[in-house]
């Protein structure tokens with residue numbers, strides 16, 4: 543018992559460090575081993591991977607690392623998520639509804655969005671991924687074409703926050719605002735901002751995004 547507890551925290555620490563150090567060649571093997579040893583998936587995601595990106599962000603703010611290193615850590619994290627994704631998503635369940643989701647214009651950060659997608663898929667939602675650098679025009683055209691139940695918008699840069707409001711404005715202009723719920727998220731987003739721009743809800747993290755999506759769909 544003690545040995546397995548030790549092993550689990552050891553794996554968490556090793557995975558976290560491997561992402562911080564951008565050990566992209568080793569990460570998949572390490573994550574597979576941790577999973578084989580029954581390390582908790584939530585702990586791998588939250589305590590190892592997301593914690594690692596927080597450290598990377600701090601190092602970047604302190605000028606200890608620069609964009610290439612930050613990118614290499616992001617690549618490493620994506621490889622780790624690639625191993626975890628099939629274990630979180632279910633293919634059997636009947637769809638709870640369709641969610642279209644993208645990172646707004648000017649913003650290339652997609653790890654958080656992809657994690658939110660993984661959790662939503664795991665909860666039984668059908669996802670249409672609109673990728674990154676999503677212009678308001680493209681988002682609104684996609685809503686008109688695919689008629690999702692929810693449009694999810696992600697932003698990681700304070701400079702790209704106004705792009706979320708732009709999407710909502712154009713939805714209104716085109717008469718589509720009442721046809722779709724809009725949920726927003728990302729590190730610089732908070733509830734106050736979501737309310738200010740007229741979004742239907744805000745998710746702090748992937749777990750909250752799933753809860754919010756379920757709630758929004760019961761309001762239909």
Ligand code: B1M
Pocket residue numbers: 592595596597598599600602603609610612613615616643648649650651652653654655657658693694695696697698699700701725726727728729730744745746747748749751
């Ligand atoms: Co960038 N970057 N980055 N970056 N980057 C941040 C965001 C930053 C905080 C780093 C820092 O300074 N400490 C900073 C932003 C400062 C600010 O605006 N206040 C920053 C900067 C400045 C930049 C550049 C401008 C750097 C430069 O070029 N000088 C540049 C911008 C490029 C662009 O987008 N146009 C840039 C580039 C990059 C890379 C490309 C190198 C890489 C991204 C790779 C990729 O995503 N494919 C990168 C990375 C990796 C980061 C950090 C280190 C990590 C982001 C991440 O993946 N976090 C980040 C620092 C940090 O966040 N600590 C930083 C892990 C992820 C799981 O969390 O995305 O927050 P997060 O998602 C969470 C929640 O926010 C929420 O759920 C997720 C899961 O819990 N969530 C939602 C997210 N979307 C949601 C949607 C929802 C609901 C919840 O509903 C729809």
